[in-house]
Amino acid sequence: MSGPPPKTCITCGRGIAPSEVYYRFTLVLEGEQDVLDTPRAGSGTDELTALLKQLEASPESSQAMEEQVHWERAGVVCAACRTVVMRTLAPPTEPAGPH
Template sequence: MSGPRVKTCAACARGIAPSEVYYRFTLILEGEQDVLGPSGAGATQDDLATILKQLEQGDESAQELEDQVHWERSGVVCSACRSVVVRTLSAPPEAAGPH
């Protein structure tokens, strides 16, 4: 009979021994947009049809477009990577700087 398997940190790929503390995570990023264009809430059917046509004629597949709107991952991280993730996601927005 074998014991628990070694887990792999999703951030640094280091093996995490069964005797080590690890942290389970689930991260979901969902795209949102409050306004669909320069016309704001007064968008017309023509505006929406134009946007839809641009999407249909674009190079991205439907799956690529969907992945831009909804991205989800889960896994485990080691103690060192947990500290980095918490620090990154806890930073005030003004300190984040440009991306």
């Protein structure tokens, strides 16, 4: 009788034996903006046309642009990597400076 196949930690790449504890995660980052620039009176269509031309001329792929707005990953991490992820996502104990 065979057990479940071993899992692989998405962070460090180490194999996780079926008898080891692992942590399943799903992470979604979604871009948001609370206030949009207010278009000048009568220029809304012109600004939209200029923005569309700028996007079409961009060297970035449509997938890269989409990932700036919506990025999603899921997987499993080992116990050691869980500690690193938890530390990274924990609120800072003191105010952080600018990035």
